Amino acid sequence: MTPFTQYIKDLYSNIKEQLPGSGNNAVSEIREKGLLELVERDFRTYRKENKAIFEKHIACASGMKPQLTPPPYRPVEEYFHCKVKDFDTRMCIFLNGWYVHTGNPLCVEDNGIIVGSLFEALRQYPKLVFQYLMAENSSREDSLSAINRALFNDGLFVYIPDNVIVEKPIQLISLTDSPNELLLNNRNLIIVGKNARVSFIQCDDSIQFKPSFINNVTKIYLDENADFSYYKMENKNPESLLFNEVDVEQKGHSHFYSNAMTFNTGYLRNKINVFLKEPFAATKMYGLYLVDKKQHVDNQIFIDHQVTDCESYQLYKGIVDDEAVANFLGHVVVRQDSQRTVASQTNRNITLTDNARVTSKPFLEIYADDVKCNHGTTVGQLDEEAMYYLRTRGICEVNARRLLMLAFANEIAEFIQIDSLKARYKEMIRKRLNGELTICDQCVLHCPHLGM
Amino acid sequence: MLQIKNLHVSIKGKEILKGVNLDINKGEVHAIMGPNGTGKSTLASVIAGKELFEVTEGSITYNGKDLLAMPIEDRAREGIFIGFQYPVEIPGVSITNFMKTALEEIRLYRGLPPLTELEFRKLMKEKAKIVELTEKLSNRSVNEGFSGGEKKRNEIFQMAMLEPSLSILDETDSGLDIDALRIVANGVNQLKSPDNATVVITHYQRLLDYIVPDFVHVLFDGKIVKSGPKELALELEHRGYDWIKEEYEQNLQ
Ligand SMILES: Nc1ncnc2c1ncn2[C@@H]1O[C@H](COP(=O)(O)OP(=O)(O)OP(=O)(O)O)[C@@H](O)[C@H]1O
Ligand SMILES: [Mg+2]
Numbered sequence: 024m025t026p027f028t029q030y031i032k033d034l035y036s037n038i039k040e041q042l043p044g045s046g047n048n049a050v051s052e053i054r055e056k057g058l059l060e061l062v063e064r065d066f067r068t069y070r071k072e073n074k075a076i077f078e079k080h081i082a083c084a085s086g087m088k089p090q091l092t093p094p095p096y097r098p099v100e101e102y103f104h105c106k107v108k109d110f111d112t113r114m115c116i117f118l119n120g121w122y123v124h125t126g127n128p129l130c131v132e133d134n135g136i137i138v139g140s141l142f143e144a145l146r147q148y149p150k151l152v153f154q155y156l157m158a159e160n161s162s163r164e165d166s167l168s169a170i171n172r173a174l175f176n177d178g179l180f181v182y183i184p185d186n187v188i189v190e191k192p193i194q195l196i197s198l199t200d201s202p203n204e205l206l207l208n209n210r211n212l213i214i215v216g217k218n219a220r221v222s223f224i225q226c227d228d229s230i231q232f233k234p235s236f237i238n239n240v241t242k243i244y245l246d247e248n249a250d251f252s253y254y255k256m257e258n259k260n261p262e263s264l265l266f267n268e269v270d271v272e273q274k275g276h277s278h279f280y281s282n283a284m285t286f287n288t289g290y291l292r293n294k295i296n297v298f299l300k301e302p303f304a305a306t307k308m309y310g311l312y313l314v315d316k317k318q319h320v321d322n323q324i325f326i327d328h329q330v331t332d333c334e335s336y337q338l339y340k341g342i343v344d345d346e347a348v349a350n351f352l353g354h355v356v357v358r359q360d361s362q363r364t365v366a367s368q369t370n371r372n373i374t375l376t377d378n379a380r381v382t383s384k385p386f387l388e389i390y391a392d393d394v395k396c397n398h399g400t401t402v403g404q405l406d407e408e409a410m411y412y413l414r415t416r417g418i419c420e421v422n423a424r425r426l427l428m429l430a431f432a433n434e435i436a437e438f439i440q441i442d443s444l445k446a447r448y449k450e451m452i453r454k455r456l457n458g459e460l461t462i463c464d465q466c467v468l469h470c471p472h473l474g475m
Numbered sequence: 476m477l478q479i480k481n482l483h484v485s486i487k488g489k490e491i492l493k494g495v496n497l498d499i500n501k502g503e504v505h506a507i508m509g510p511n512g513t514g515k516s517t518l519a520s521v522i523a524g525k526e527l528f529e530v531t532e533g534s535i536t537y538n539g540k541d542l543l544a545m546p547i548e549d550r551a552r553e554g555i556f557i558g559f560q561y562p563v564e565i566p567g568v569s570i571t572n573f574m575k576t577a578l579e580e581i582r583l584y585r586g587l588p589p590l591t592e593l594e595f596r597k598l599m600k601e602k603a604k605i606v607e608l609t610e611k612l613s614n615r616s617v618n619e620g621f622s623g624g625e626k627k628r629n630e631i632f633q634m635a636m637l638e639p640s641l642s643i644l645d646e647t648d649s650g651l652d653i654d655a656l657r658i659v660a661n662g663v664n665q666l667k668s669p670d671n672a673t674v675v676i677t678h679y680q681r682l683l684d685y686i687v688p689d690f691v692h693v694l695f696d697g698k699i700v701k702s703g704p705k706e707l708a709l710e711l712e713h714r715g716y717d718w719i720k721e722e723y724e725q726n727l728q
Contacts, residue, residue: 412563412617415523416577416633417551417584426576430567430616 028065028166030085032058034206035173041091043142043177049153050145057172064166080264080290080319081167084236087206089176093121094200102230103198107447112194112224113138119199120176120207135184138193141212144180152180155212155244161270163296163325168268171208171240178210178239181223185216185246192222192252192441197239199263200230211241213251215277220250222441227267232260241269245277247301252440255283255293261317263289268296273333275301282439284448285312285320286455292321299326299333308337311435313455315344322350326366328357328391334365340435341372342428342456343379351383353398359390368398373405373431428456476501476538476672477522477641483532484514484521491517493697494533499641502669506683506708507676509694510716515676516560518694519645523557524550537641551577552584556639558630560646560676565617570629573617574599574636581637602635606662623650631662638666643674648682660685680712693719700726 024032035058044050069077099116115138116123122140129139129147137144145152179195199205215221227237245251251271259265265288271279283293297306312320326335335355343349351370372381385398405427413423432452439445477499484492491514499505507515521528522535524547535542542550565573578598579589590598599613606628618626627647634642644663648656663686667673675686683691683705691707692699695716700723701707711719 406563406565408563409565411525411547412559412565413568413573413577414547415551415557416573416637417548417581418573418577419548419580420546422576422580423548426568426572427565430565434567 024062025065025070025082027082027085028061031061031170031173034088038089038091042174044145047145049157053156054173054175057169057174060164061166061169061173064169066166068165076321083234084206084264087204087234087236089174089206089208090119090121090201090203094118096123096125099123102200103196103228105194105196105226107443109443110194110441110447111443112192114194114196115139115179117177117179117195117197117209119201119205120197120209122177122179129180134187135182136187136189137180137182139180141178141180141210144182144212148182151182151214152212155214155242158242161296161298163270163294167238167266168240171210171238171268174206174208175210175240176208178212178241180211181213181215181221183215183219183221183249186218187216188219189221192224194224194226196226196228197237198228198230199233199235199237201233202231204234204236206236207238209237209239211239213241213243215243215245215249215251217246218248219246222252222254224254224256224444225267227257227259227265229258229260229263232262234262234264236264236266238266239268241267243269243271243279245271245273245279245304247274248276249274250278251280253279253281254439254441254444255281257285257288257291259288259291261289265289265291266294267292268294271295271297271306273297273299273301273304273306276303277301278304279306280440281306281308281310282435283308283310283322284435284451285310285314286451288314288318288320290319292323294321294323294325296325297327297335299328299335300330302330302332305334306336308335308339309435309438310337310339310341311432311452312339312341312343312349313432313452314341314347314349317346319348320350322352324353324368326355328355328361328364328366330358331360331362331364333361335367336365337368337370338435338438339370340431341370341381342375342432343372343381344375346376346378346380348380350381351400352386353384354386355388355396355398357387357389357391357394357396361391362393364391364394364396366394366396370400371431372400372402373428374402375404425456429453432456477542478536479518479533480536481533482518482521482530482535484517485529485531486517486527490531491528491697492521495694495697495699497692497699499672499674501640501672503672503690504667504686504688505672505674506686506688506691506705507674507694507699508678508691508708508711513694514697515694516645519557519559519643519676522550522555522643523547548580549584551637551639552581554640554671556634556637556642558627558634558642558644558647560649562618562626562630564619564621566619568617570613570615570617570632571599574633577633577637598636602632605635605665606631607658608632624652624655627651628655628659631659635662635666640671641674642666642671643676645676646678647675648677648679656681657685680708683708695719695723
């Protein structure tokens with residue numbers, strides 16, 4: 024057994040009585056199963072496929088601990104401001120793994136929407152929540168998912184009943200603010216009913232720049248004709264490890280849209296698994312990473328076309344500077360007889376230095392014959408011809424480069440469907456590519472020097 | 476204004492220009508003609524500063540300065556404009572943003588204050604009118620998905636925006652329909668002044684009916700082998716290039 028697995032095992036036996044839901048047998052069963060699975064897996068795949076990542080970015084979390092009691096309540100305004108202007112969202116905040124509230128951990132609205140703490144939802148609506156919590160684990164789970172199941176603290180629970188259109192996006196903000204090196208496992212559960220629609224924004228932010236290991240899992244269930252938009256962004260310090268797994272199950276005619284933007288992170292892994300389980304479900308995924316210094320971002324996508332007539336589309340782009348590392352792994356499976364599948368996957372990268380490293384692995388696995396699938400990846404520099412053309416109009420090299428990078432990156436921002444968020448992203452992209460955001464190593468989303 | 480002396484240019488070790496001499500003065504219009512592949516576009520590219528081409532011998536002086544020592548963007552800021560035979564498509568960069576950046580930098584270089592947003596927009600409108608470019612086009616990405624003719628008009632539009640003192644228009648007439656040709660030529664003529672000079676590279680007399688040259692040069696085998704008044708273009712139109720080749724070969728012997 025690797026020392027890290029051993030460490031998690033010991034940690035679990037030491038704290039299991041203190042973990043939320045410890046009196047609940049079903050919860051304990053989930054945890055025990057998770058632990059067994061971890062011991063069995065023991066990061067074997069990681070160690071085989073990418074030993075360096077395991078050693079450098081996972082095993083180093085030995086010694087980190089969860090925060091076992093909720094932090095005392097403080098008004099959120101005291102420590103966090105969302106910097107997106109005119110961004111009207113329902114904010115749900117998790118501080119060091121705990122849901123922040125003023126006495127009401129679960130909000131139930133007249134139209135049936137439920138938003139709040141997962142454990143509170145489990146207490147109030149055991150039947151509803153268990154059915155999803157106990158659901159078979161997806162084939163894509165790995166050692167980290169297993170750790171999450173063993174140790175999960177709390178998480179956000181969202182339930183949108185059939186036919187409810189939610190106008191205000193739900194924003195989940197996970198903050199770390201602790202003098203200790205935290206190991207956090209949150210588990211979010213989102214259930215979207217038939218014909219319902221909602222947007223969801225997940226932000227991860229550090230307030231204190233301590234090393235941390237955050238391993239979150241979000242399970243999303245989309246019923247028939249549901250429409251779900253998922254935005255992911257983060258502002259983490261260089262010493263942070265952030266693992267973010269999203270599993271989406273889609274029923275017929277449902278739509279899943281995602282847009283993941285990475286501007287500042289330490290080590291980040293965004294993993295999205297989509298299971299298209301009934302015909303005419305569609306999924307569209309966009310991603311942009313602008314990484315520099317020693318940042319590391321992995322985007323791992325798995326799309327499972329289990330039935331006929333589904334569509335999936337991926338467009339991920341990245342600009343990788345300095346010694347940063349970006350990996351894109353896109354895996355699309357078209358199962359036998361999943362006829363009339365349409366799948367498209369594109370990953371484009373620009374490297375700005377010789378030391379920037381990009382690995383792009385598209386992988387289409389097709390077992391049906393009537394399908395339209397394509398994929399393309401590029402890793403390269405900026406278009407020399409375009410640079411030349413811009414310069415012949417009096418634009419210096421630096422600005423020509425900026426114009427081209429901006430154009431490259433903005434393409435992804437254009438797909439954002441919330442105007443205020445789009446404006447903010449574009450502003451961030453511009454500042455980032457102008458070099459304004461690199462002035463201060465650690466503040467991106469809320470750097471006071473920028474007057475934002 | 477521009478003096479080219481004994482210019483030799485190679486690409487990948489192959490010599491394309493083999494001793495070009497050309498003098499261009501304020502107020503003049505020059506036409507450069509010649510068979511395909513003889514180096515006309517190469518000459519324009521070397522003046523623009525394309526790094527691919529290697530100058531092995533000779534010099535280019537522009538307003539007394541060594542042009543070949545200038546970075547690409549400084550040549551533009553000093554007033555040189557090339558209308559390209561094959562303008563590049565730049566997805567995601569709007570013409571507006573492109574021109575705004577270019578003008579800002581050129582004005583800064585020339586010690587002029589930046590234009591206000593209002594002034595800039597007015598200028599865009601005014602200049603778009605000259606080549607009858609619709610406003611819709613200016614919100615689009617530079618040349619992306621433009622038709623051949625639209626690309627050429629866009630080149631002249633940029634020329635109008637940047638107000639160069641020396642414009643070199645490389646086959647700006649190719650791909651234009653009859654009306655567009657007149658529009659573009661009128662545009663060029665409107666921009667002409669006693670202080671600037673124009674070089675048109677073309678295969679056809681048609682354009683020269685509108686933009687009347689003071690001098691016509693024939694580029695052949697990497698050299699200007701013949702120069703003459705505007706009538707030379709007419710003669711070429713009627714007789715083709717064979718007689719030029721023969722003359723040239725006789726001279727060689
Ligand atoms: N990038 C390049 N690589 C290799 N050869 C080149 C390159 N650019 C130009 N050449 C060669 O240089 C020669 C001159 O080309 P150039 O484009 O200057 O001709 P031109 O006179 O403009 O022709 P046209 O009338 O067809 O436009 C040609 O033989 C061409 O193949
Ligand atoms: Mg040419």
